[in-house]
Amino acid sequence: MKRHNDGTPFIVPSLILIALITIYPAVYALYLSVHRKLPIFGISRFTGLDNYLFLVGDERFWNAFRNTLYFTVVSVTLELVLGLAIAVLLDKAFRMRGIVRAIVLVPWAIPTVVSAKMWEWMYNSDFGILNYLMGTDINWLGSPFWALNGAVFMDVWKTTPFVAILLMAGLQVIPRELYKAARVDGAGSLDIFRRITLPLLKPVILVVLTFRTLDAFRIFDAVYVLTGGGPANTTETLSIYAYKMLFQTLQFGYGSTLAIMVFLCVGMISLFYARLLRGGIAE
Amino acid sequence: MKRPAHFAMLLLLCAFCLGPLLWQLVTSLKPNEILTTLPPILPDRLTLDHYISVLAERSFVKCMANSAGVAAMTTGLSLCIGSLCAFALAKLRTPFKAAVLGFVLSASMFPPIATVSPLYLIIRGVGLRDTLWALVLTYTSFSLPLSIWILTNFFRQIPDEIHRAARVDGCSPFQCFYRIMLPLSLPGLFTTAILVFIFSWNEFLFALTFTATEASRTVPVAIALFPGVHEIPWGEIAAASVTVTLPLIVVVFAFQKRIVAGLTAGAVKG
Numbered sequence: 001m002k003r004h005n006d007g008t009p010f011i012v013p014s015l016i017l018i019a020l021i022t023i024y025p026a027v028y029a030l031y032l033s034v035h036r037k038l039p040i041f042g043i044s045r046f047t048g049l050d051n052y053l054f055l056v057g058d059e060r061f062w063n064a065f066r067n068t069l070y071f072t073v074v075s076v077t078l079e080l081v082l083g084l085a086i087a088v089l090l091d092k093a094f095r096m097r098g099i100v101r102a103i104v105l106v107p108w109a110i111p112t113v114v115s116a117k118m119w120e121w122m123y124n125s126d127f128g129i130l131n132y133l134m135g136t137d138i139n140w141l142g143s144p145f146w147a148l149n150g151a152v153f154m155d156v157w158k159t160t161p162f163v164a165i166l167l168m169a170g171l172q173v174i175p176r177e178l179y180k181a182a183r184v185d186g187a188g189s190l191d192i193f194r195r196i197t198l199p200l201l202k203p204v205i206l207v208v209l210t211f212r213t214l215d216a217f218r219i220f221d222a223v224y225v226l227t228g229g230g231p232a233n234t235t236e237t238l239s240i241y242a243y244k245m246l247f248q249t250l251q252f253g254y255g256s257t258l259a260i261m262v263f264l265c266v267g268m269i270s271l272f273y274a275r276l277l278r279g280g281i282a283e
Numbered sequence: 284m285k286r287p288a289h290f291a292m293l294l295l296l297c298a299f300c301l302g303p304l305l306w307q308l309v310t311s312l313k314p315n316e317i318l319t320t321l322p323p324i325l326p327d328r329l330t331l332d333h334y335i336s337v338l339a340e341r342s343f344v345k346c347m348a349n350s351a352g353v354a355a356m357t358t359g360l361s362l363c364i365g366s367l368c369a370f371a372l373a374k375l376r377t378p379f380k381a382a383v384l385g386f387v388l389s390a391s392m393f394p395p396i397a398t399v400s401p402l403y404l405i406i407r408g409v410g411l412r413d414t415l416w417a418l419v420l421t422y423t424s425f426s427l428p429l430s431i432w433i434l435t436n437f438f439r440q441i442p443d444e445i446h447r448a449a450r451v452d453g454c455s456p457f458q459c460f461y462r463i464m465l466p467l468s469l470p471g472l473f474t475t476a477i478l479v480f481i482f483s484w485n486e487f488l489f490a491l492t493f494t495a496t497e498a499s500r501t502v503p504v505a506i507a508l509f510p511g512v513h514e515i516p517w518g519e520i521a522a523a524s525v526t527v528t529l530p531l532i533v534v535v536f537a538f539q540k541r542i543v544a545g546l547t548a549g550a551v552k553g
Contacts, residue, residue, distance in 0.1 A: 007371025014368035021424035028401035111485040169547035221487035
């Protein structure tokens with residue numbers, strides 16, 4: 001009986017597939033990152049840490065790193081603040097709540113490529129609706145300042161719904177009696193939000209931050225389609241730089257080194273949040 | 284908050300979420316001559332020309348079919364393999380359970396950019412480049428952590444007694460799985476299916492890299508690489524965007540509750 005309850009055969013297919021298509025390629029990328037590999041010329045030779053040493057002095061890498069960091073910090077912060085406001089708004093009981101929730105999910109469900117094309121059209125400096133509505137004459141995707149912030153706005157529009165939905169679910173777990181009791185004790189709305197809602201929502205906020213920070217740091221498709229990394233590399237994120245090295249200049253060695261750097265950063269971010277989460281639960 | 288204020292905020296929220304898409308819809312219906320004229324915001328003439336020219340394009344329709352095929356096959360495969368694993372993790376004696384779950388979840392943090400070039404070399408090596416299988420296998424692997432996570436949580440909610448009773452009655456673990464567990468967890472399977480389908484329908488990085496021609500090209504890639512002879516065909520792009528987004532809008536409105544349940548699975552409880 002005991003032997004027949006063994007779950008090993010059930011987990012094997014999943015583990016094989018993940019090992020073959022996720023883990024093995026990542027290890028292979030590590031191998032490539034210490035090589036000089038140009039498949040079209042049949043060049044492949046071991047170069048030790050040369051790629052990594054080159055990376056330290058590579059101004060374009062640091063530029064991409066700064067862009068990625070700026071993009072991550074600004075967009076995740078905006079998404080959290082806006083998402084929290086939307087979650088509070090949706091937490092109240094009102095008619096047609098289901099429909100409003102579905103509407104909020106629309107940006108999340110739209111393919112990233114479609115969203116990027118939509119925003120590219122709205123940002124168009126000559127015929128774009130944004131300049132028209134605001135009465136401005138901004139060259140959105142042509143100026144370094146606006147292009148990166150434009151990418152941030154687009155991401156905020158697309159992913160705030162995800163943040164809001166998770167936070168809303170977190171709000172619904174908080175017992176209503178707590179609010180009532182606080183009201184009876186004479187607490188104002190702001191006090192209740194600061195002293196009750198936020199502390200109880202903290203674990204969910206951390207989970208949301210983990211998901212969003214990891215995704216934002218890996219950003220590729222949205223910005224790649226919106227700006228292609230331009231103008232003059234001012235919106236080039238680490239993933240875009242790596243992709244261009246890999247598939248436009250076909251330098252599989254150095255491109256992999258860049259990809260491994262994304263991997264390392266993402267790993268450190270997850271460890272950081274994992275510690276915060278464990279600390280929060282231990283409290 | 285007072286009721287009118289709350290209502291006004293909700294309206295603002297809906298406008299924020301739907302605005303860009305509605306503008307894309309308006310653009311897709313504008314005749315070419317007035318495509319770039321503003322004002323008026325709402326055109327006085329509408330046309331279906333852009334839709335006709337997009338749908339008359341054989342390659343675009345082929346890409347839609349590719350996308351649907353890849354998304355459907357990925358969903359099926361991910362659910363089959365993932366539910367087996369989730370069942371073992373939730374109900375069976377499995378060695379190193381915590382480690383297996385940890386391994387699966389940490390795989391979901393792997394950045395696609397770190398795996399795309401080795402996978403490209405592997406796929407080219409085994410001759411799968413520019414085939415639907417290259418995408419189906421990759422997407423299945425990348426969606427497995429999500430499937431396993433949601434389904435494990437779902438199976439855990441089914442009382443152990445049901446499983447044990449079936450075992451005592453002589454069901455093998457596998458019979459138990461497909462005769463008892465699967466029928467009982469149809470909502471969970473359905474939730475997972477929606478999320479995996481949306482993920483595969485929308486994915487761009489792997490699709491861009493592994494596909495070369497319309498033999499396997501999916502819609503996101505087709506839209507990103509939309510051919511323009513002289514200038515960017517904004518009307519056609521808008522029409523294509525609306526066409527691709529429409530199925531998703533239908534899914535979102537029909538299954539809003541399921542999607543919310545799937546997205547929040549695990550994130551809220553811990």
